Amino acid sequence: SRLTTWELLQDKIPVTLITDSMSATVMRAGKVDKIIVGADRVVKEGVINKIGTYMHAVVANAHKIPFYVAAPLSSFDSDRSYKDVEIEERSPEELIYFGSEQIAPLDVKVYNPAFDFTPFELIEAVITEKGVVYPD
Secondary structure (H helix, E strand, C coil): CHHHHHHHHHCCCCCCCCCHHHHHHHHHCCCCCCEEEECCEEECCEEEEECCHHHHHHHHHHCCCCEEEECCHHHEECCCCHHHCCCCECCCHHHHEECCEECCCCCCCCCCECEEEEEHHHCCEEEECCEEECCC
8 A cells, every 4th residue: 555655646646544453433524435455366256355355345335336447468367266265374473463562362273364355246347458358
């Protein structure tokens, strides 16, 4: 998000940086008119992207805010199901430690996926370098 905001500002595109945890509040307040996210992979049922993408799509849908995905054609794997894609698990230490400081119990069970799946039902369109693809 920080790199993206820098790039948008370089192109003189207005942008506001917020934390993920405030996105629902900002959407409910009517301060968002559309959402554009990236995608690591576009599969036959939707997109796989960084964790939290699905959450933003669900909240956008609840507030009737168009949700778009921007992805290069090279990320399309349209014959593959999301069920066949192994989702990377991040290290438990990422949640147990902040820097060198322990902030959670060492023996706590940790679930820390790096990606999630967002179905096409929540996506208005996928924007590519060759044009716009609308889900069926």
